[in-house]
Amino acid sequence: MQQRAMADKAIEQATSVGWRMNRRDIRFVILKWFRELTLIPVIVVLMIAGAIVNPVFFTPSNLINVAEGGAALGMVVVAESLILLTGKFDISLQGTFGLAPLLGAWLIAPKASQGLGTEWNPWLGLLVVLGVGLAVGAFNGILVVKANFNAFIFTLAMSILLTGLQLGWLGGQTVYNLPQAFIYLGSESWVGIPVAVWITVVAFAAAALFLRYHRAGRAMYAIGGNLEAARAAGIQVDRIRIGVFMVASVLAAVGGLMQAGRVTAVTAGQGSNLIFGVFAAAVIGGISLDGGRGRMVGALTGVVLLSLVTNILTLTNISSTWIDAVDGAIILIALGLAKLIGTERA
Amino acid sequence: MGEADHVFKSFGETRALVDVSLDVRAAECHALVGRNGAGKSTLVSLFTGLGRPDRGAIQLAGEATPSLADRGAWLARVACVYQRSMMVPSLTVAENVFLNRRMAGEGALINWRQLRSEAHALMLEWGFDLDVDQEAATLTVEQRQIVEIARALSIGARFLILDEPTAALEKAAVDRLFERVRRLREGGVGVLYISHHLEEIYEICDRVSVLRDGEMVLSGPVSNIRQAELVAAMVGTAPPRRATEIEAVETHGALGETRLQVRDLTVYSRSGSVAGVSLSVRSGECAGLVGLRGSGSATVADAVVGLVRPRSGTILINGSAVEPGQVHSTLHRGVGYVPQDRHARGFAPQLGVDENLTLALLDRLSRRLGIVSYRERTATARRQIEQLQIVARSLDQPVSSLSGGNQQKVVVGRALAPDPNVLVAVNPTVGVDVASKEALLDAIGRARDHGVAVLMVSDDFEDLRVCTRLLVMVRGRIAGEFKQPPWDRQRLIAAIEGFEVAV
Amino acid sequence: MSTLFGRRVRALSAVVGTALLAVGCGGSPTPSGSTTPKIGVVLTYNLPGFWGNYFKYEDQYRTQLGVEIVGPKVANVEANGNEAAQQILDVRSLIAQGVQALIINPADSAAIGPALDYAKRKGVPVVTVDVARSQGSVYMIVRADNTAYGTKSCDYIASHATSPGTIAMVEGDLTSLNARDRATGCQAVISQKYPNFKVQAYQTKDWGTDPAVQNATTALTAITDLRGIYVHWSVPEDGIIAAEKQKNKYSDVGGSNHIMLVGNDGSPHECDLIRSKNLDATIDQPADKYAYYAIFYAKQAVAGTKYNDGQTTDHNIDPILLVPRAGRGSGPGG
Structure with missing residues (x-):
């Protein structure tokens, strides 16, 4: 009680110094933002390059293409970044990305389009998609966090399992003729901008705000930064980590829905090779692979960067056999730049 | 309370x-x-x-x-x-202070302004105008x-x-x-x-x-x-044999030339910095460095061997300076090293006894094209095994499966195998049974008598039996020297704990 | 083949020996009842629509022609690389299981070489389906003329376009000979017959569906005088149509400003699309004939029938362009 009184007096003193603090605040805030936004020049350079390569690049139509192309990837990047922040990995997100929509579509589509034939209500199908995401996330979370399996190996094995299920379930067939409700996410637009883009942007914003302002969000940073300190402070480490796994999987499932909607079909190969791009975007954007560091705005710039590169390469008419090599080289350069600037902390 | x-x-x-x-x-x-x-x-x-x-x-x-x-x-x-x-190193000081705590009138969301001002106030209470917005890592x-x-x-x-x-x-x-x-x-x-x-x-x-x-x-x-x-x-109460004293050591060899010299050594280290330490060890001597954890004794050993790079100071082996921070060239000059933590630094767990024993000797055993001579390796290994009485099923038994005592013998054997001029031993008998302890200390004593200059760092008083001289380190400096054994336990402990020792 | 077993057989009991001998010879054209030729199947699933159909027919013809199918072993669809390596392993394991002939659809025309050599060393004849190999020798290749596919498709677009312009070609993975042939065919016919048309090609790695749709979307934005899109396989078609709708560039077949769309495979789904006027045309790759002749020739191989090098047999697996209200070749479905 005595202490409280002392504190109150000190607060009074402190607020009188408030002016000084506020000004310092602003400068500090800018400095903190500066780190992540230093990828912006790289993006600007890319945009200039794109405009030079093909005047079409700068048209709204093409830029919308770029955004849409990156939307599904973006969802998975949000998901993976959250997991990385708590100090764990999840490689199976690409499997969920493919399997969840497939199972949902299977239950909805007519038999002629490789569906099961039960032809459920599309909304039920959507629930199934989210449900599968939740279930896989819970499974991963419990086994990695509670049973202490090595996150990398375990989720890698899960990834192979899920992809295998995706292939074996329908014998490799594609599910067509999906009802409008199912493909809504990937095919519709609001105010001229694709729904998928809206949702991904909202996802990034929500995650960023959560991480910054919500207790559980800050706790995630603590868990990734110093696990013991977090525990000692009474943070419910296990609960939060499992929760993150579950949320991430659901986000990945939604991302898969987006891609399925765009292609108006769910193929047996959806999600293949996705995870490399996810990690590249996250790391370039400053999310540390050790955990506890990194911000959503950085990851977003990583996604934007990758999408731009893909688009520019398509527009350039580089001999198609060279696209991979160029793509890889650009990612390496981006990583190097990120390290130089100081955002990359892998 | x-x-x-x-x-x-x-x-x-x-x-x-x-x-x-x-x-x-x-x-x-x-x-x-x-x-x-x-x-x-x-x-x-x-x-x-x-x-x-x-x-x-x-x-x-x-x-x-x-x-x-x-x-x-x-x-x-x-x-x-x-x-x-x-x-949490990546969070700010303010956040760390209020980690997982609600302030008055707060819900699940964080009010950053309030967080900062209250944290700042707290620091001021302690007379500390600390920038609460800096990262805890700094x-x-x-x-x-x-x-x-x-x-x-x-x-x-x-x-x-x-x-x-x-x-x-x-x-x-x-x-x-x-x-x-x-x-x-x-x-x-x-x-x-x-x-x-x-x-x-x-x-x-x-x-x-x-x-x-x-x-x-x-x-x-x-x-x-x-x-x-x-x-x-x-x-x-100490065991009756050594009521107040640490037994005198029996030496058989005469003291020879100075093999190891440390001048004005300053090292910055997390586990105990060292400031301006000088010492020398002659052939036939065993100098013991004693001190609390964090006093810098282990750091001196690390610096001598080359595992850490000193801020300043010189280290001379056999009269010529060594390049700081280069373990390989230091060992090459004839220094044997028994590290502090055998599990982390002492042996390659899956390799066999013979391989571990000759690890430091590989270049001498391989004449042609870098291919190791099997015969010579086996002979060398056998010699060490005999001298140290290492108990193992076979020459290629993986060291990880030996008992603690035998493992430590392998580590010491490896250090002694190339007939070094200087032996640096840090906690050589940690986690070792009584019989092995005797064997190890005997081996070190024998090496000392054969002319090796031994620098022993230990806080186990049994180890110090092999020493001819003791140097006490407190907070990175040499605080006292005990020249002639036997040494009085009480006075030794007092010195280690930082009390002034009335000579 | 009998000589391989010959010496050893005599060491065993007579009963076992004769059984082995009979199986080893594959029992000449007279089926000896208990010996059904064992044929292993190795596929790559790069064109799910087509191969799905293939399976159904393979099942049908299997019983009809009286063979036992082991497998199929399938390398992952849209997965990154290494299907070729996987297929080599699959070939080895099938041979170890004692198949007498192999039906293979190689993921990579050149990389399948080591598997073919291995099979030859083991005396197992190989029939490749749909894709020719560029290295290694095989017993028989059952494929269509993919160059003609390309030629017919682009010819159709150019001849039906309202005015000269650019044709966007969404290619499959160019490591596959099929994709390369189709691309060549298209480029050739346009440059020779329709000089005031251009072809803009986009490669799609691993026959990926989403990248293909993305390529088409880029084409829709970047090419101002787009007259038609030729896509090498059927799966992306729905996505391309959706993209056109999103960009407000869609119209039914026959409408003004219609951007033509021609695909490949001839799956039932495509027939539906053609009927509903979303798709202009597609190439009918008769999965049924593929299945039939693959098994037929594999069986011949087991029987020891010899064919001359380079001899082509015409089984009417010519490219048939499916167009609205046109007739279709023989075969079920559609």
């Missing part, structure tokens, strides 16, 4: 605490001393809610302790500032301590445990810490002060309790207990 009442605690067969009673009153600084392994950490874990006593009770502020799962309740009553940092050790103490108290804890708080602090910071502890006392906080530095206890504490081998052997006001009594209580 905190009370332990006839507490017992065992881990499996090991009895960590036997009938221990200790109480810390409000507005008191109560010191807890004891050698390593006496049971201090166990007691602390019981006080902080990381375990329950098997028998007896712990009380906090006169009330029963909360359930172990209710971390929040524990944190509100008792706080411990460990040697390890308990801050804090110095002293600053970190302050923040952790401030955090603990702001949660409401009135029982504060300080675990070796001065271990990594230099003199001025120590003084500041004492000032703060005094203020805490005046504010009504009860402090349990754990330290090896006995002189500090006399400066700042009111009462002291001594733990030895899990039992409380002495407890009372500091003003009533003399230094000698304190040390005696810590050490206990």
Whole structure:
């Protein structure tokens, strides 16, 4: 009680110094933002390059293409970044990305389009998609966090399992003729901008705000930064980590829905090779692979960067056999730049 | 504030605490001393809610302790500032102070402005105009301590445990810490002060309790207990053979030329910095470096071998300077190294006994094109095995499957195999059974007699039997020298703990 | 083949020996009842629509022609690389299981070489389906003329376009000979017959569906005088149509400003699309004939029938362009 009184007096003193603090605040805030936004020049350079390569690049139509192309990837990047922040990995997100929509579509589509034939209500199908995401996330979370399996190996094995299920379930067939409700996410637009883009942007914003302002969000940073300190402070480490796994999987499932909607079909190969791009975007954007560091705005710039590169390469008419090599080289350069600037902390 | 009442605690067969009673009153600084392994950490874990006593009770502020799962309740009553940092490095100071805590009028969302202003206010309370927006990773050790103490108290804890708080602090910071502890006392906080530095206890504490081998052997006001009594209580009655002395060592060889010279060595290290240390070891000598953990003795050994790069100073082997920080070239000059932690640095666990023994010799065993001569390797290995009496099923038995004693013999054997001029041994008999200990020390003694200059770093007094000279290190400097064996235990311990030794 | 077993057989009991001999010879054209030729199947699933159909027919013809099918072993669809390596392993394991002939659809025309050599060493004849190999020798290749596919498709677009312009070609993975042939065919016919048309090609790695749709979307934005899109396989078609709708560039077949769309495979789904006027045309790759002749020739191989090098047999697996209200070749479905 005595202490409280002392504190109150000190607060009074402190607020009188408030002016000084506020000004310092602003400068500090800018400095903190500066780190992540230093990828912006790289993006600007890319945009200039794109405009030079093909005047079409700068048209709204093409830029919308770029955004849409990156939307599904973006969802998975949000998901993976959250997991990385708590100090764990999840490689199976690409499997969920493919399997969840497939199972949902299977239950909805007519038999002629490789569906099961039960032809459920599309909304039920959507629930199934989210449900599968939740279930896989819970499974991963419990086994990695509670049973202490090595996150990398375990989720890698899960990834192979899920992809295998995706292939074996329908014998490799594609599910067509999906009802409008199912493909809504990937095919519709609001105010001229694709729904998928809206949702991904909202996802990034929500995650960023959560991480910054919500207790559980800050706790995630603590868990990734110093696990013991977090525990000692009474943070419910296990609960939060499992929760993150579950949320991430659901986000990945939604991302898969987006891609399925765009292609108006769910193929047996959806999600293949996705995870490399996810990690590249996250790391370039400053999310540390050790955990506890990194911000959503950085990851977003990583996604934007990758999408731009893909688009520019398509527009350039580089001999198609060279696209991979160029793509890889650009990612390496981006990583190097990120390290130089100081955002990359892998 | 905190009370332990006839507490017992065992881990499996090991009895960590036997009938221990200790109480810390409000507005008191109560010191807890004891050698390593006496049971201090166990007691602390019981006080902080990381375990329950098997028998007896712990009380906090006169009330029963909360359930172990209710971390929040524990944190509100008792706080411990460990040697390890308990801050999240990537978060700001302000956040760390209020980690997982709600401030008045807050929901699940964080009000950053309020967080910063309250944290800043807290720091000001301690007279510390610390920028609460900086990342915790940038804090110095002293600053970190302050923040952790401030955090603990702001949660409401009135029982504060300080675990070796001065271990990594230099003199001025120590003084500041004492000032703060005094203020805490005046504010009504009860402090349990754990330290090896006995002189500090006399400066700042009111009462002291001594733990030895899990039992409380002495407890009372500091003003009533003399230094000698304190040390005696810590050490206990020694076995009759060596009542007060460490036995004289038998030397058979004459002292030769100086093989190892260290001049003005300064090293910055997390595990104990060294400032301006000079020493020399001659052929046929064994110089023992003794000191507490963090005193810098191990760091000197690391620097001599080349594992750490010194800030300044020179190291000479056989009269010529070595390039600092290069283990390979240092070992090449004829230095054998027995490292501190055999598991981390001592042997390659899956390789066989013969391979490990000859690891340092590989270039001598391979004449043509770098291919190792099998015959020579086997012969060399056999020789070492015989000399050290290593017990193994076969030459290629993986070292990881040997007993601790034999493992250590392999490590020592490897160091001695190339007939070095200088042997640097750090804690050579740690975790080793009695018989192996004898064999190891004999081997080192033999090496010494054959002309090897031995630098031994150890806090096990048995090891020091092989030494001809002792150098005591305190806080990075050489504080005293004991030239002629036998040495008086009491005086030795006193010197190690930082007391001035009347020669 | 009998000589391989010959010596050893005599060491065993007579009964076992004769049984082995009979199986080893594959029992000449007279089926001896208990010996059904064992044929292993190795596929890559790069064109799920087509191969799905293939399976159904393979099942049908299996019983009809009286063979036992082991497998199929399938390398992952849209997965990154290494299907070729996987297929080599699959070939080895099938041979170890004792198949007498192999039907293979190689993921990579060149990389399948080692597998073919291995099979030859083991005396197992190989029939490749749909894709020719560029290295290694095989017993028989059952494929269509993919160059003609390309030629017919682009010819159709150019001849039906309202005015000269650019044709966007969404290619499959160019490591596959099929994709390369189709691309060549298209480029050739345009440059020779329709000089005032241009072809803009986009490669799609691993026959990926989403990248293909993305390529088409880029084409829709970037090419101002887009007259038609030729896509090498059927799966992306729905996505391309959706993209056109999103960009407000869609109109039914026959509408003004219609951007033509021609695909490949001839799956039932495509027939539906053609009927509902979303798709202009597609190439009918008769999965049924593929299945039939693959098994037929595999069986011949087991029987020891010899064919001359380079001899082509015409089984009417010519490219048939499916167009609205046109007739279709023989075969079930559609």
